[in-house]
Each structure stands twice: as structure tokens, then as C-alpha cells.
Amino acid sequence: MNWSGISGRSPPMKMFLLTRTLSFVCGLAAASATRFKCLHQSDFDLGTYIISTPGNYKLCSNVQFAPSKPSIYDSDDDIALAFDPLVVGGDTYAKNEYSLGFFAALVVAAPDVTLDLNGFTIKQDPSHALLQRFFAVIELASSPFIAKAGPAQFVSRSFEAASNFQLKGPGTIGLSSHHGIHGNNNANVWIHNVQFRDFEVAAVALNNVKGLKITNCNVVQNRHDLPVLGSFSAARQILPYVKELMHRQPVYSMKLRGSNTTASEVYNKLVSSIANVYRDVMNTGFIDEEAHPNEYKLFNNPHRVVDGPCYAFLVHGKGPAVGGVGFEISSDEATISKDVVIQDNLIKNIRCFTNEVPAIVVNGVVQNDARGAMIQFINTLTNEWIATNSDMQYTGNIVADAQIMVAKAIHDNLLQDTPLLQTQANSIAAEIVEWAEDPTIVFDPDFRCNGDSMHHVVKGSIIIRIENTRGFTIKSNTISNASVLSGPASSTQEYFDLFSGEAMWSCSSYHRGASVEDPDEQQLANLRGISVAAVRSYQNQYLNGQRNSDIQNNTLSMFESQNAHVIVGIDLQGVSEGVIITNNNVHLAEGVGRNPYDKYFSSRVRKYSSLDNVIKKNNKFIQDSVFEDIPARKKRSEEALPDGHPTVFVNEWENGGCPFGKA
Numbered sequence: 001m002n003w004s005g006i007s008g009r010s011p012p013m014k015m016f017l018l019t020r021t022l023s024f025v026c027g028l029a030a031a032s033a034t035r036f037k038c039l040h041q042s043d044f045d046l047g048t049y050i051i052s053t054p055g056n057y058k059l060c061s062n063v064q065f066a067p068s069k070p071s072i073y074d075s076d077d078d079i080a081l082a083f084d085p086l087v088v089g090g091d092t093y094a095k096n097e098y099s100l101g102f103f104a105a106l107v108v109a110a111p112d113v114t115l116d117l118n119g120f121t122i123k124q125d126p127s128h129a130l131l132q133r134f135f136a137v138i139e140l141a142s143s144p145f146i147a148k149a150g151p152a153q154f155v156s157r158s159f160e161a162a163s164n165f166q167l168k169g170p171g172t173i174g175l176s177s178h179h180g181i182h183g184n185n186n187a188n189v190w191i192h193n194v195q196f197r198d199f200e201v202a203a204v205a206l207n208n209v210k211g212l213k214i215t216n217c218n219v220v221q222n223r224h225d226l227p228v229l230g231s232f233s234a235a236r237q238i239l240p241y242v243k244e245l246m247h248r249q250p251v252y253s254m255k256l257r258g259s260n261t262t263a264s265e266v267y268n269k270l271v272s273s274i275a276n277v278y279r280d281v282m283n284t285g286f287i288d289e290e291a292h293p294n295e296y297k298l299f300n301n302p303h304r305v306v307d308g309p310c311y312a313f314l315v316h317g318k319g320p321a322v323g324g325v326g327f328e329i330s331s332d333e334a335t336i337s338k339d340v341v342i343q344d345n346l347i348k349n350i351r352c353f354t355n356e357v358p359a360i361v362v363n364g365v366v367q368n369d370a371r372g373a374m375i376q377f378i379n380t381l382t383n384e385w386i387a388t389n390s391d392m393q394y395t396g397n398i399v400a401d402a403q404i405m406v407a408k409a410i411h412d413n414l415l416q417d418t419p420l421l422q423t424q425a426n427s428i429a430a431e432i433v434e435w436a437e438d439p440t441i442v443f444d445p446d447f448r449c450n451g452d453s454m455h456h457v458v459k460g461s462i463i464i465r466i467e468n469t470r471g472f473t474i475k476s477n478t479i480s481n482a483s484v485l486s487g488p489a490s491s492t493q494e495y496f497d498l499f500s501g502e503a504m505w506s507c508s509s510y511h512r513g514a515s516v517e518d519p520d521e522q523q524l525a526n527l528r529g530i531s532v533a534a535v536r537s538y539q540n541q542y543l544n545g546q547r548n549s550d551i552q553n554n555t556l557s558m559f560e561s562q563n564a565h566v567i568v569g570i571d572l573q574g575v576s577e578g579v580i581i582t583n584n585n586v587h588l589a590e591g592v593g594r595n596p597y598d599k600y601f602s603s604r605v606r607k608y609s610s611l612d613n614v615i616k617k618n619n620k621f622i623q624d625s626v627f628e629d630i631p632a633r634k635k636r637s638e639e640a641l642p643d644g645h646p647t648v649f650v651n652e653w654e655n656g657g658c659p660f661g662k663a
Helices: 076-080 126-131 230-248 263-284 293-299 398-411 430-437
Strands: 037-039 049-051 055-059 063-065 104-108 111-116 121-124 136-139 163-168 179-184 187-192 195-197 202-207 210-215 218-221 253-256 259-262 313-316 337-343 346-352 359-362 446-449 461-475 478-484 527-536 549-552 555-560 567-573 579-582 585-587 600-605 614-617 625-627
Touching (some): 104 121, 121 126, 126 263, 230 263, 230 398, 253 398, 263 293, 313 337, 346 461, 461 478, 555 567, 600 614
Parallel strands (some): 049 104, 055 111, 063 121, 104 136, 111 163, 136 179, 163 187, 179 202, 195 218, 202 313, 337 461, 461 527, 461 549, 527 567, 567 600, 600 625
Antiparallel strands (some): 253 259, 359 446
């Protein structure tokens, strides 16, 4: 068989192929093939390794992904623009798919692939994790997004998703700035006996998967030494647009704060700041506040964990899981996940926080840049204005200046949409540009709260999250030591009590997502152990009737979130039916017992879930368990969502850079 490797590399050895199709239950583990394609560190030195041919693969060395890693002694430009797939790998990498950079160390874009970790570790290098803020160690498709999803168009020709894929240990999936394993539209995936550690968002996140088993895995911890916030990603992603503007218009300038400002000035400041952060982090692990106070103010992450919702395992329907918690399962079977088993896994030391970023709304539209990042006026961690003064006149910063200059160039048709630099997501209005230009203009913003730096709906943190799924088993998992470090919800009195003499402002609206449950709640500090929403029982084509989905024999302990509204062990949300909860042991916190008025609940069944089809028995629940008010149960009311807001059945990203941004 001819293997499809990376252009210019030595062809890998041939292997015997199976002559028959194996069932998912047997999987590729029963394959009779005796040859493997060995993967070494050198296979990743020029960029993402792409598997496009069925077969058996195994790691034959540890892999640390950082193709053409820059030195701290390199120029500011070389650091700030490092890891460019077109520079490192040339024509090997498609412009659309890799327009955000190297989004994975290993891409599986073929059916019938087995990957044996063989006792080794594959992970992102800290340098790449700093500069490439969207990443999966293993991506189970040719692109990180399906067509028409994400902040740009990431599918140039066809979307090739892995099917009949097996990942087996022993071995470790290590450091990642987003996911350990990520995929869309996959079928028959088995992840077995793998250790996960130091991921930021999720160990495993799969959307619209038909057949998934995660068994006997050990999630040691998520990442606890993250030096930057999402605003640093915004700086990295807007930089190529400013560079392109300089290329097209070498003497381009605009007024900022009333002063003529060139694209070169904005570019140089942005490049210098990115390089300063890189050198600091590579030297000490964190940003040097004394040496680089401006970078520290904009980018420093005080909690050292990801500043958005985080998970261990996430299973979702079609498209990115950036909206609210699911409400009703889709009527289109092609868009839901099915037949999911998460069993016999150990999960511990998951620590999260959400940096709530109040989104600016102009004429009903959330203001985000060409890559979907919010233009930020206020740092809610310190309650300081960071792009305006207290009189609401534009003062700007290195990121906001670049975002606004790029927005003006897009409005003036000086920057046009290309596969690498797509502009359609930009929603920064002319009013914002005019305000930034004229120092005498006062702008009184409307803030939409309950979103993060990309205006993804804030949902708190969930250790195992399953939604828009028919048929699942969550069995014999142990979850312990989960915590959320988020402060009080922004703009509340409890929030303002933390600060004295700082900014005073309020939320005009809330990002509700696709669910009508808790539409105005800012959920950044909420913590759930197992959360299922918009789910159904298994579909059995051979027997009359259906088999319940089940949550059984799980042990949950030691949960903490000081500012949570609720901390829930097992949570059933949305319109969920056909679920049995049995023989679970939930003890969320020492010294906390059954009190219906505190924030701890061993289990909760939300008011829209069908009581007749949700059964709980033989559980050991130390904290209180609650069924929400049954008389209040009703079907979804479209009026509960803002005018023009998409329903749960709509692709969450099709409206532009911000999900629901134009609602």
C-alpha cells in the first residue's frame, strides 16, 4: 500500500491491511496486521503529521510539538510570527484549514486507524502552547471545524473525519492549549487506557459522534501553570491582518485618540508586546510585571488555569459547543451524537475559572474582530477600564488599536477576504471606529454579559458533559478534587464590593445561548460533576422498546467553588428523557449535608426534564437532591430568547465571528 505522508519526507514502511471489516466492539485491536508505522519526533519537526491512509501506527519516541521553535534571542518579528504553517511547511498545509496555525500535532483524516501510544507521551511544547492558543494534540478530522462553523471558513474542499479509530495506551496525551483529542462528525471511536494531563479546555471533546467509548483512562489534571488570558490569543490572531495592511498600503495611517497613527506603529507595538511575553514566559514561566507592566495588565492570568469553561470529557451535537447548555434534542438524527460509553475512568484535579468579558453591543450586534475576539473595554479581574477612561473616551491599548485599525481597513475595502485572512467575522461598527478616532466623542456602551473573550456562553465548569445525544452510559467513573476559581459575577454588588473607587457599570443584557433555563444567570462560578442535557434513551433496532441511558456506579467527591450559585454532582437539564440514575455515591464537600437552601446538590433534575422518564434509585447522596418545580414544567417558549436569536437546531456559529452575535 502507498502511504500518504508529508511532502518531502521518506515514505513509511508498508503494512498488511485487513481484508475484512471489523466491528467496533472488536475494533482494530483484533487486527491481524503485524506491521506498524512508527512515528518519531522527527516526523513532527516540520509541522502537523497527517494520517490519510488506514492502518496501524504507534509512537516510537516521545513527541513534543514545536516546529521551528523560535529562540528568545530571535528578533521580535521572528517570535511574534513564529509557527506559521505556510513558512514552516509550505504547500503541504491548506490555507483554509491552517489559517489559525498548526491546530494539531497529529491529524487523523482516514478510516480504520489504530494509534498505539506504546508507553510514550505526545504533547505540545510550552513555546507553541503560548503562541498557538487553539490546538488539539490529536485532531480526528482534516479541519478543526466543519464547513460554515467557527470564526472563519476552515474547509477548503472536503471535510475528512476519522471513523473506526482506536487510541490505546499505555501512554500519555500531554500539554495542549485546548484539547487532548478533538473531532467532528466521527464514527466508532475507542479511547482506552490513556493518561491525559495538562490540557486547558478538555481531555476529549467530540461533536456529532456516532459511537464512542472512553474506558480505563486516567485524567491526572488539567493545566495549572497557564500564564496568559484569552486577550493574548486576540493579539496573536489580529497581527497578520495588520501586517497584510502594511503590505497592501505601506504608508497607511488613521487617527487614534486624535493623533495620526500608522499601521507600522501599531504593528511594531503589537510585535514587541508578543515578543516580550514570549521571552518572559520562556525564562520564568510568567509575565514580568515590573519589566512589562502594560503586557501584564492586558494578558496576565492570575489563576494560571484556562479562562473559560473547562471539562474532562465533552460530547455534543453538530458544531462547536460554544452556545448554552442544550435544551431540546435535534429532530435531525444526522446532527446528534449516539451510543456513547464513558466507563471506568479516573478524573481528578480539574481546576477552572471563567474570565467574564462584557461584550460591547452596538445596534444589537456584539463587537468582535475579524477572528471573533471581543474588543474589550474592561478587565473584570481588576475592574479597570483598559481601552477607555472613566469619561468613556477612547484611550486604547495595543490590542484594541490593532482591532480597530483592521476594522476600518475592512470597512474601507483595503483588507478583503482571503483563505488565510478571512474578514467576514468582523463586526466592529463604524461608530466604534469614529469614537476611537476622535478624543472628544463620549461613548456610552451597552454591555452583554455572561460571555468569555470569544463571547462563548459562560456555563461554569462541567467535568463530564453530554448533550444532544441519543443513548449513553456513564458508569463506574471516579471524579474528585474539582474546583472553580471564578469570582462573583461581574456588575453585581458582590462583585463591586471587591473593589473601591474603580469603574461602575452594568449589564444591559445577558448571553443566553440556546436554552431558556436560567436566561439571566451569570454562571461563571457554577460547577457540575456530570451534566446531561437534551438527551434520550438508546435506540434499539432489534428489540421492541428502548433501553434507558444510564448514569450508574459513579463516585464524586471534593467539589469547591466559593462564588457558585450551584454546585451539582449529577445534573439533568433541558428536555431529557429515558435516563436512569442508580447506585452513585456523591459527597461533594466535607461538613456539608442535606440543606435545600445551600448551593450543594448531589443531584438535580431540571424542571423541563420528564419526571416519568428519569428514574433515580439506590444512590448514596450526602447532599440534598432536588426535582425542580413540576407545575412549572412546559415546552420551550421562543419568546424567552432575544428577537432573532437562533434556536438550538441552528449551527451555533453561522451568524459570524461571535455565536449569536447578531441576535
